[in-house]
Amino acid sequence: MTSKQIxxxxxxxxxxxxxxxxxELETPFIxxxxxxxxxxxxxxxxxxxxxxxxxxxxxxRLDKFRIKYFEKI
Numbered sequence: 001m002t003s004k005q006i007x008x009x010x011x012x013x014x015x016x017x018x019x020x021x022x023x024e025l026e027t028p029f030i031x032x033x034x035x036x037x038x039x040x041x042x043x044x045x046x047x048x049x050x051x052x053x054x055x056x057x058x059x060x061r062l063d064k065f066r067i068k069y070f071e072k073i
Contacts, residue, residue, distance in 0.1 A: 028069040035061045 001009070035058070042054040 028065070031065060031069070035065060 038061075039054055039058045042057070043051060
């Protein structure tokens with residue numbers, strides 16, 4: 001491939017990524033829904049250890065979410 005073709009390919013890739021990402025508020029919402037979904041799926045089988053692990057994991061993931069998306073929301 002020539003350097004011009006490589007440049008065109010990269011521009012197309014970047015454009016596709018931009019289209020797939022959606023707007024800047026759509027992505028955080030989807031991530032938050034996945035965090036909630038995973039928490040609910042984990043708590044379907046209640047047990048003391050399961051609930052404790054699920055709660056700790058939820059808090060950890062929400063902290064990461066807050067750090068990453070706080071300014072966008």
